[in-house]
Amino acid sequence: MSVETKRGIVVAGREMPEFRRIGVEPLTGACGAEITGVDLRSPLSEDVLHEVMAAFEHFLIILFRDQDISNEQHRAFSRYFGELTELPQAPTYGGYTDMQEVRREAHEPVTVVPFTKFHTDSPFLERPPLCMVMRALDAPKYGGDTAFANMYLAYEELSDGFKETLSRLRVVYSGRDIWSKNAKLDKDKQLRLRESHSFTEEQLESVHPAVRSHPRTGRKALFVTPSYFKRFEGWNEEDSRGLLDHLAHLPHKLQYQCRVRWKPNTLIVWDNRFLQHCGIHDYKDERRHLVRTTIIGERPI
Numbered sequence: 001m002s003v004e005t006k007r008g009i010v011v012a013g014r015e016m017p018e019f020r021r022i023g024v025e026p027l028t029g030a031c032g033a034e035i036t037g038v039d040l041r042s043p044l045s046e047d048v049l050h051e052v053m054a055a056f057e058h059f060l061i062i063l064f065r066d067q068d069i070s071n072e073q074h075r076a077f078s079r080y081f082g083e084l085t086e087l088p089q090a091p092t093y094g095g096y097t098d099m100q101e102v103r104r105e106a107h108e109p110v111t112v113v114p115f116t117k118f119h120t121d122s123p124f125l126e127r128p129p130l131c132m133v134m135r136a137l138d139a140p141k142y143g144g145d146t147a148f149a150n151m152y153l154a155y156e157e158l159s160d161g162f163k164e165t166l167s168r169l170r171v172v173y174s175g176r177d178i179w180s181k182n183a184k185l186d187k188d189k190q191l192r193l194r195e196s197h198s199f200t201e202e203q204l205e206s207v208h209p210a211v212r213s214h215p216r217t218g219r220k221a222l223f224v225t226p227s228y229f230k231r232f233e234g235w236n237e238e239d240s241r242g243l244l245d246h247l248a249h250l251p252h253k254l255q256y257q258c259r260v261r262w263k264p265n266t267l268i269v270w271d272n273r274f275l276q277h278c279g280i281h282d283y284k285d286e287r288r289h290l291v292r293t294t295i296i297g298e299r300p301i
């Protein structure tokens, strides 16, 4: 990015760019920033969009409050980040195949929503999502935050020898068996999944590097997550488990994290390539309803 850096302020592991057209307030030292001065109901000017993109690249999560937008405006803003995609497993929203929802009704158990542990979304796809654009329609009065962990920082703090070992590993991710596994659970424990889709079996499994690089900057991040994980390539499941457990612990370190507190009309964009995230279901008897688009990423390199 050609945005100038403000000397001396290091946040999210790099010098913070200077912003002139938008307000940018980091959420923590690790990742995330709240953006002000932008109205997502209208197209963005070129210079504002340039700074929004610079903030997204730097902070990995950008947060906007009070964005009372239509589904069409949501989709139009999403397209600045790339091509929208449908997903085989995530329930669709609003009659659009390329919008999804995460919904837990007030009476429903936590098991109805996917993955309350740290994960990246849909890593089984050949080109896993670049980012999600997600907006809250309903949120609990207190609780129900989403937590994020910066996986660049998690990778950068590993020892050199371990980094070298990880650089040779590839991970087999598969989404093929999630419907059959779900069907075996008791009805009140089942996850809400999309009922039908047109993806082929081949499209539901991919092998990706354990350490991936940003295609423009070359910055490296850990890309290992337990959801959809089958094994390291060339390893069996038992051998894979110990290393996976160790790596799955890393996003839990507080110094890599930020949390987003949802309110109705809070909208965030988060980078699914270089972050892991999880919903925090620390509330009861309230509705939580988030709607989103998913933008296709590059094949991990």
Ligand code: MN
Pocket: 114, 115, 119, 120, 121, 277
């Ligand atoms: Mn998720």
